[in-house]
Amino acid sequence: MGRFKKQQWWLVYLLLGLVLLLPAHASFAQDGYEEVKAFHAELTVGSDGILTVVETIDYSFSTQRHGIFRDLPVRYELDNGEQVIVPIEVVSVEDWPYELERSRSMIRVRIGDPNQTVTGVQRYVITYRAIGAIRYFDNHDEIYWNVTGNDWDVPLSRVSAIVHLPSAVNETSLVTDCYTGIVGSTDQNCEINSAGLDVNFSSNDPLTLVVGWGPKGAVAFIAPQHPELWADYIRPNIVGFLVVILLPLLACIFLLNRWWKYGRDPEGAGTLVVQYDPPDHLTPAEVSTVFSEHIGTEEIIVTIVDLAVRGYLKITELPKAFLSQKNFEFTLLKPGFVKDETLKQHEVKILNVMFGSSEKVTLKHLTDRYAFDGNLPLIRQRLYTQAVAGRYFTDSPEKTRLKYRGIGGSLILLAILIGFVMSNGWLSEDWLNGTLVAVGVALVGVLVMIFGAYMPRKTAEGVRVYDHARGFREYLSTAEKYRLKWQESENVFERWLPYAMVFGVVDKWSEAFKNITLSPPGWYEGQSMSAGFNAVIFSRSISNLQSGLSRAVSSTPQRSSSGSGFGGSSGGGFGGGGGGSW
Template identity: 35%
Template sequence: MKRFGSTLAFFIGFLLPSFAYGWEIASFETRVAIHRNATATVTETIVADFDGESRHGLFRDIPIHYTDRAGQHFRLRLRVTSVTDQAGRPWPYRLESAGRYQRVRIGDPDRYITGEQTYRIVYQVERGAIRFFPDHDECYWNLTGNEWAVPMRQVHAEISLPAAAKQLRAIAFIGPYGSTEQLQQIRTTSTQVILDPPRPLGSYEGLTAVVGWEKGLVHSPSPAQVFSWWIRDNWVYGIPLAILGFMTWLWWVRGRDPQTGESIVVQYEPPDGLTPAEMGTLLDYKAGLQDVTATLIDLAVRGYLTIEVASTRWWNRDYRFTRRKDFWDDPALALHERKMLKGIFGSGNAAGYDTRLLSELEMKFYDTFAEVRSSIYDALIAKKYFDGDPNTIRTLYLLGAAGVGVGVWILLMLYRTSRGESVFLPEFIAAGLSWLAMTLFAVVMPRRTLKGAKILNKVIGLREFLYRADQDRVRRMNDPSLFERCLAYAMVFGVAHQWARAFEGLYTQPPTWYVGDWQTFSPTQLSHDLTRATSSMGQTFTSAPRS
């Protein structure tokens, strides 16, 4: 009874599509001739029975877009050479893109046909019919396609090799896409594989064969040919390469610093009266958090405030800032330094705070932080060290990078859609790489002027001195204030610990501008304490309330 039910269900599934569509495929014959140059000639003879309705013709969808095991897109290279009837008379046809398929639309739009009609489609497969492995080659081919909504009453297929094979192996699968049902009716000779399914194929069922043979029977494509195919299949990667080339050219003419022709000479003092924040910004184009916090240390060294550890609990370490003198009208201060002090103490005279805790500035200093950074940029532009605001230039290029990435994606999507093709992984990658190319250059597009490039050499010279200083050299310099005077500069350069080690045993008394909780004092202990302090300051200065 179960066998009867299964048989009945099969025949109902087979007959329903033909009733629904009014036609069916009486026979489908495929002959694949493999050539020594790894190409193949495919001849498909389709006999369509339009007995139930009048039609203009039919269309054959051949899958041509694939993704390999590495996730790379590749395109089957095929060329339709003829479409004829059983007598060799040509049928009118046109080729269309239909997603991942090459569609062969056959028939005259001004003419209706009925009854049995024969369509013989011949096409050359230039790439994709043969797959090459280290120990063998094989032909993996869908002989009928799985896109037919109507059934096929009879299917026959032949695959021919260019010469006799010693190790010819074949396996075939029948059924819907992904089916593991193996075809048993396979005959092989030394040069040919013949497949005859014992049953009709239902709608959306197909026949796929895998035929393998020993190496050498078919010539493998050369590396140059494989690379050429890859370029043609993945031409979208040329877009980010073109953008990378354009950005390289643009950087060369618009972003590259002028050449000074001067050598870097070690400097023992900050050049041109630059503050630590200005020097750090000149070095990397960024007025960063480290530059701002080092400014506070420099102001403390210069006597404008003291910094004291107010709480030593590791989970809640706090600092007390105490104003030591008025600052608002002090001509010795740069604008960003005055704004820094004003953000902490308010007015720079008796009307302001004398003492503030770092914790009191939480969620309140972020506007001042932005103003301080802006003032640093303005000062360097006013001194003609930068050819424009580096932060603005970076922002414009970052916005441009986002626009280019989105634009490339939209254009590629529209291009694929207009051709009836699907969007594949390379389009995503091309858009992402286009964005990345511009984003990377956004960092280096700010440019120093010739004056700025010359000062930069001196900045690098000072950094070299602070990094490589040793006790013998600083002892010979005999300058008691040298350590404190250059400490904030060493901090913006990231060499504070190296600078402190050079003064071990020479700088023995704790500073008056910083009161720590140490039991024994040393320059390296001070350096570690200041690193911890500026880290806490940075977190507080940039904290902002949630919107």
């Protein structure tokens, strides 16, 4: 009994599903279904080279509509990329009012009365002439014609065509072919029947036909028309050309004015004055932040060396294994650094990232565990925050650049949207206008992003520190000239070494000390000092250390990434287009 009830429930579910489906099916059948019940084209090739086309379209409406539209292309691209124009002259539409809507690439014949509607099957007969639709080859001429077009909004059936050739054509020279289906299809679901100089074609799919004939000269030669620069490109797209030229120019003027008001640094000293120490006792990373307005891996590397110079850690060269990269060991000398008030925020963070709860770590270990991956943005933020707190910048340089990158990126996305919308209208008539407008907006976006790099603004204090840093760099670069000055300072070589790394003048700084007897630094231990300390040789060890730390700081885990000539295809040749109702 339970099993019987189970079967009953399945029957109920089935019937309920059918009941639910029937209204939807009925609605589809009743609401808005349209089709072309028959499409016939009569093509007459004149001895003057003009093609006359009479299209008879039986269109079925299931709801009240005004009529139909027929799109007739006038611009084509040949197989070799050559652009040609085949002018269309619409002669008549029998028994119906119509309007012509022209674009650069097509003519739309809108048939019907906007004040009246029709339903059921209606017949539309369109007559038009195509000038230049004959294709001329060395040994024959031909018509390669897309009868129906492939851009109809509704299905087509009972497609037929007849081609009438002039009496001068040699009947035995005829060569015919046809193609059906979507654009590019080589299907040949069509029939061809010839009777004298008349060739009949039939199919139930979109149809493209080919008829070739001889002798040469049976049909007059009409040279193909080609687009002209002014008449076909510039004048129809004058708005786009104006936008692509004027919009970036105006944007550039606006951005220059904005930079002058909000991005230009206050005027500094101008004259370079040599300085013998860093500005405001700033750390190397802080000096680099003010000097370059950017923070990368180099600022972290110089901070690590500077912390070693100041006694917070020791750096030891490890024996180099065969075919391996040079390795270093870092030993934390002040485990209570977190409570050290003399350390800056970025320094505390770097020590935390390096050591965590341990007191020893190797360069290889830092690299293999991607220690700095994910921590770089926070270190950058702390350095920028310190620079703003020190009143060297009006706002974080990174935040300023990101703001302009965001605006520029949004404009580029807007340009893509504009290009898509304006290039995909009912006839794609504004594709060049749309492209030009999109390029103009995109160029503005690029300009905004470029100017954004120059918009971070130093304060007067920041300019003073910048000038001081320039003077200090001059000293480190030409230290030999100031031998007396640095001889008066204790441990000056290693104390200013991290700053020389910031300015990229380690070699010059070391060269000044090559003939000077210096005590080896207590914070560095390695083979390069086994035969005594030499500043130039030591600088090479520091270069190796920089390279290794650069790999460690920037290391990240790998992330997963998600024509005819008696050949052709459907949709080829001249003719084509499509249609629908309105």
